[in-house]
Amino acid sequence: MIDRAFDLLLIGGMLGLAVQVVASRALFRSVVLFIALGLLMAVVWARLAAPDLALAEAAIGAGLTGALLLAAYRALQPAGEAGDAEPAALPRRWALVAAVLSGALVAAIGWAVLGLEPPAASAGREALARLGESGVKSPITAVLLSFRAVDTLAEVVVLFAAFLGARVVAEPLGRAGPGPRPDPAGGEPVLMPLLLRVTVPMGVLVAGYLLWSGGHQPGGAFQAGAVLAALGVLLRLTGRLQPVAETSPAERLALVGGIVLFSAIGLAGAGMASAVLAYPEGWAYTLILLIETGLTLAIALPLTLLFSGSAGLRWRGR
Amino acid sequence: MSVPEPLLLLPILAPLVAAALLGGRARRLGAGLLAVAPLTGLLALAPGAQALELPWLLLGTRLAPDTLARALLALTAPVAAAACLAAAGGYAGPRRSGLLAALAATVAALMGLLLAADLATLYFAYSAMTLAAYPLVVHARTPEAFRAGRIYLTMALLAEAAVLAAVLLIAAEAGNVALAEAPAAVAGHDRRGLLVGLILVGFAVKAGVVPLHAWLALAHPVAPVPASALLSALLVKAALVGWWRLLPLGEAALPGLGAALVVAGLLSSLYAGLVGVTQRRPKTVLAYSTVSQMGLMTVLTGLALLQPAAAPAAGAALAVFAVHHGLAKGALFLGCGLHGRRRGWYLLPPALALAGAPGTSGVLAKAGLKEVSASVAEAALGPLLFILSALTTLLLARFLALAWRGDGGLDPLPQRLAVLALVALGLVLPWGVGLRLAPAAVAYALQPGVLADALLPVIAGAAVAAGAFALRGRVGMPRVPEGDWIKPALLAGVRLGRAARRGWRAARRASGLSAPRSGSLRRSPGPPPGA
Amino acid sequence: MTQAGLYTLAASALAGIGVYGLIVRRHLLRRILALNLLGNAVFLLLVALARRHPGYVDPVPHAMVLTGIVVAVSATALALVLARRYYAETGLRHLPEDEG
Amino acid sequence: MMAAAYGLLPLAALLTAVATAAIVFALGDARRRQRTFWNLFGAGTKLALVLLMAHGVLQGHTLEVAWPALPGATLRLVADPLALLFAVLSSLLWLITTVYAIAYLEGSGQRARFFGFFSLCVAATFGVALAGNPFTFFCFYELLTLATYPLVVHRGHSAALAAGRTYLGYTLGGGAALLAGTAALYVAVGEQPFTPGGMPAVAEWADRAPVAATAVLALLLGGVAVKAALFPLQGWLPAAMVAPAPVSALLHAVAVVKAGAFGVVRIIEDTYGYALAAELHVTPVLSALAAVTIVYGSVRALAQAELKRRLAFSTVSQVSFITLGVAAGSQLALIGGLAHLVHQGLMKITLFFCAGNYAETLGEHRIDALNGAGRRMPVTSAAFTVAALGMMGAPPLAGFISKWYLGIGALAQGQGWVIGVLVASTLLNAAYFLPILRRLWLLPATRDWPARAGRAEAHRGLLDPVLLTATAVLLAGLLAATPLSPLGWAARIVEQGYPGL
């Protein structure tokens, strides 16, 4: 009974927040509520026994997306202009049509979902059954990096492509990303250096742990990458990392290295193991771990650069 | 001695070669050759010349002169030669070589027509002749000449269309048939009535049967003398060739059409005679005399059509009549060309011949005609022929009255020679042909009774002429325009057209179809220059 | 009504809200938000479906959602950068045809 | 081995034309002499190859090359006597027109483009001639439309573009009809080669579905009727007169109009067979349409003030003789039609060359400005006279021969009224050609024209082609009965191919 109430509470919260995000007049309010919704989603994932997703959602879904949204909000809403420069709302009848359309969509999906009875055999069941052959114990990591390794490879390439795309349409350095930092020499909040000295190493440690634990319990490249990206955002905001227009060779290697490594190992699989993206006997775990480390960088750096809106970053610690 | 077959082509090629030379630098040689070229036609008269077969030419050409062709060749050669001689020697007008070339072309076509022995070549020669004659008619380049030319061409082409239809109808049944079998094919044709009708109408225009004679009356005054000589003496004979090659004469009896033809012949002879008398210009009078004489020859053809049995006799009579008329008319026309004071003396003998005075070829021709008409229509035509002879005499008297006095210019020798030659031949050649083709007619014509009969109409005619001559001061001659019905008809046509156009425009304006067009014909939006 | 069934209905509701937001609100940022809502709805549906089997939790949808989240964030990042550059160039916060 | 070599000739000839086009395109406008060489070389080689093929066919070799374009359709080139009749005509006239065009376009721009498309046109015409089945015929038929369009709009000014639009409107419309018809035919009876006397499969299909067979036949004929300028689809022909003279010559005499007429022959004789077409009551309609076109074309020609438009309408009327010959149905009529295909080509190309000469040398386009041209340009005017008389059907020339056979053939089939049409057309032709001849020769010149440069009246390149084709008209008429004349060749085609008629 308590579970049911908790679920209803979560669902109510989620839908309420969603309606607010869409309906609220002030844009800033929508953005903030969206971030809150992200966090609530993380709880929902945990509720639905998907711990990996909860971690990723919290770090990437709520954290990073929220940061990007706020930076974009500030860029699209220069301080000078009052209020929301909202384009006029859609005329009544179009709104009605949209409502009917989305209602129909909801009904259709709802009806379809209710009609779905779980299939007898599913890919998931087989994955769980043959978990042993995959070389890792965590089912999600097994699916991600062993059974359906190509999807993960493609997904990181997507991130890389997004970064390339951002570079194509990037704004000049001065206005890109979170915008110009107020003069760092002046009064920086006194606790800032102390805070950084504590959180940064802690963050790296957490990321390392998540990466390591990916093999046998929730965690892995995505979650580790997300945490590192969060650290990057923090350092970018506090001015420790200065945006630069050129991607340094090291950064290029970090961006691309993970994917090249993954592909190389995949291709080698055709020789040593039975097929591309297959791991030779016994080597699966170590290779997966190696790939995951590469991927962590390949996820953290692009996300940071996407946030910072620059081609590269240069450490300018004090 | 048998003439090698290819020489049969000579009469056709010689004039063409002459024409070619005329075009080039050797004008004098060309003119000389042209005068001689028609005489090559006589080669065909040689007994041996049978037939020439050229399977590769056109649709398989065959040339073979038969009896009628031989007679007409005998006529054509000298007359054409004389005309060419007169033109080469005597013609002083502008564009002489143009005239000579046209003459040459017409003579070549005529020779081709006479020698043709298959349907396609016949039609080819006939249409070529029609086209070649046009430059002759319009040679003077005066508006009157162009109008005459236009009328000539329109009527000739309409006629030719009928001939083409007839030819195709025959060819559909029998292919490019030899002319010998053509009459049989026509006789046996399932659309015989239409076919014969087409043939009759097709050649009637060229034969000058009234009312289709109008072009003749207009063409002669405008054409230069040698040209009109050719037109009158020879071209009109082409119609006879056409009729006698294609019509089922001697094959099938066509009473209806035969009778119609006879009547038409008589009518045109009568009508032409009457209208001819009223004319002012000598050459127009001669033109009407030709129409009248051709009327008689049409009668002969009609008679042959009426009674197939009489066909051979009619044919012989026709040949004699044609030769007689050709020579006389050629002499008369070339005579008109003379300027000498005593031109009348040159004109008198052929005139008398035409009138049918005893001792001349006219008697022979008339006798032949009378004999055939007697055998077919049991003397019904006797009195009519009498009147016609008288009328002819009256007509010729009128002509002599108009043309007796030349205007005193000097006549070049070749022209006088040509006329003299024709006059001399006129006395001799018809009798020769008569002996050759119809000895009975010759014997008949030499009987004293017949000679007397022949004299009567001449005297009657002369009497009427003398009376008219006496009264010329007081009684005005009725004025009939040249080409009688055609000119008023054309004027009426033009007026009708203009009225129709005004009516059409008014109707359109009333119905508001389109804004009234600007006065001048709007220049059609042709492509900008440099297209 | 199993827990999974409940969440699938929630997912379809969320999808409806997302689509409605995408069509009605024409500010670029709001449209990107709406797209993310729709994304979350799809992920919720997947995870809820994974939860329907009594004995076990199907890892494949989870892997799909994890990949989906990263794809979503890269797409959103690109959309935001493009929107900012578009705003910098044109001064508009909505697509040209949404003028009215 | 010889047979194999013969087999490849059709392809070699086709590729010669296409190669010439490619080379000429590549050479560009600058290199004039090279282009002239390649043009003449290409035209000459093609003519030689075509004559060799004619020799081969005479020897009884089967000249055929085929390759599958689609599972259900093969592109097939077959050199049968009928095809060679058209191929020899188009190759010969291409060589002559090329010589003429080189002289005519002296100094004007875009010549590489002109000659390139010119060669493509002839390649397409060759393909149309040798097409072995309806699919190949359609392919080359449409290629012909595309290749001629740039020539029609060659001058590039707005009038040319408007004419181009009209041209395309008609021809592509026709093309669409032909496409639908051919596709439907293929669907109904599958891939069938052209068989003289009609395809058995089509006959059997027509028994099963007469209505569908008639509809498809109507579509096919509709498609080719556009290019054969049958009434009411002839509007494009006069409009295309805005093109330069060599193009008009090409359109009217060598390629386009002939392709249409040839198409009618292929459809009526080699696809459905005359008996079936008659049974489906299509041939009476076709002959009626042809008759109407003949008269309509001549009447409109009468009213034209410009020489080339008058010639265009005259073509509209003359081409329908071929259609009439086919529709009349008897062997003789078909011989007449096929012979006219060549004769009309020779005569019309002479007339257009003369029109081109007048336009190029004297700058005259209107008929009433040609007074006294005979004196100033005797050679051109003489050629014009020969061709005009030929068109009128004056006996010694080619026109008379075709009309003779058409007349006899129609009558053999009991259609007497055809004689009426022939006679009417002769009169109308006379009505619109003789006044021109009168102006040329008999009237004094009224306009002052540039004096003669040197002895010849115009550039040799403009005169020799005219003389050549005029002589050809004369010889085609005079030597009609010989086996090598167009008439002889047509007779051989009909006797060998269509005994059943």
Add this chain to the structure above:
Amino acid sequence: MAAGGALSLPLAFLLPLLTALVVFLLGARRAPWLPGIGALATVAAVADAVRHVAAHGPQAYHLGGWMPPLGVELYADGLAALMLAMTAAVGLAVTAYAGPYLHDGHHHQEAERFWPLWLVQWAALNGTFLAADLFNLYIMLELVTLTAVPLVAITGDRASLGAAMRYLLLALLASLAYLLGVALLYGGTGTLHLRQVGELVGAGGPAAVAAALITAGLLLKGAIFPLHTWLVPAHSNAPAPASAVLSALVVQAGVYLVLRLWLWTFPALLSPAVGWLLGGLGAASVLYGSLQALRQSRLKPVIAYSTVAQLGYPLLLLPLAAVPAAAAQAWQGAAYYIVAHGLAKAGAFLAAGNIRYSLGHDRLAGLRGIAPELSVSVLALGLAFVSLMGLPPTAGFLAKWQLLSGALGGGQWPWAAVIVLGGLLAAGYGLRVLAMALAAAPSDEPVRRPPQRLPRRMVAVPLLLALAVYLLGVSAVPALRLLEQGAPEALG
């Protein structure tokens, strides 16, 4: 555990990807030859894959050695092989063309970013055509979109940014709709493998909703009427090589997937009603696209609208697939249409790119009296348009003929009418453009800026593409024999 298929299948995806990464790593300036090498390697891989399919029939490569439904399978049957070959041809041409196009004056720093984006897109396209797994397909589509949008916006002016923004938003919506459908399908069948879903999905309600969602997503990506609004601004403002790829490959991938899914995954659902709906949308695209193309005043929008029109034809296969008499020919016609359109459209856009690059604008009115230097590009444009019009002797014609024969064979008059009418309209707008190119310069216009000299390779590439279309026009038998490999039995 064995892979089972030809190694060249995964290589076709990985080679261009690795090249892109290495190019990014080294920087395009330092290794301008690298994209070329990568392109050739990819073409070699594709050639090898096509050879395998032709010789041994459909190739199924199980990545990671895992059999479906667990692992992801790369599947190449005849249709996929044809698409790969087309992509290879267009890709090679675009790579050759983009070299000189980017390395002149003002495109310089775009070169840095163009190469990696383009090569990743090529990899994604190969992945899309090879994918036999629904979720893998989702990621490949996403990758295509995220590389296509920046290519549209690469010039950076107002119009292209707006177009890119609209394109991105709609494409993301499409992807999410597709993913929603995939989620439902996985929920219902428990497998993501294309053909296994086909066997298990049945024709129930949920399957219908899933199919509807997936099709809606793919139609939006394939810019089929009425979801085509984003295509024209995007393709006409993108730089030449980008618009060539977008029109020839990216949009066609959408339509290809609609065919692939409806013939392999939802054959049970393909009722005549659905066939008529999708066929109707295709026909509407054909007619609407052609009519709009007739009204454009600039060259590239004409070509873009022609894309909208040409994409409609393959959809006509769906209503015809249900008619046994029409199915086989329609299937060949539709597949060959995609190939013919791809090559011809790429040639047309590259030629248009030449004209715009040289004249500085692509106003149709400005084409009058076009300079002789551009005659080769105009010739290429003309040749390409002839194929788009479906006139012989091009591949476009053979495709139109097969499709038309199929329609007529099945007695489907409306579709036959659409095909013929579409051809006519295409001739309308095609020849309207060519008329301008053939027209003489209006005498009153002042002599315009002499056109900028075109690098030789940029002139040669569109001509070669156009000639390839003519080569395929000579005979379609080899391509269609390849197509038979693994064709669904109803259409085999």
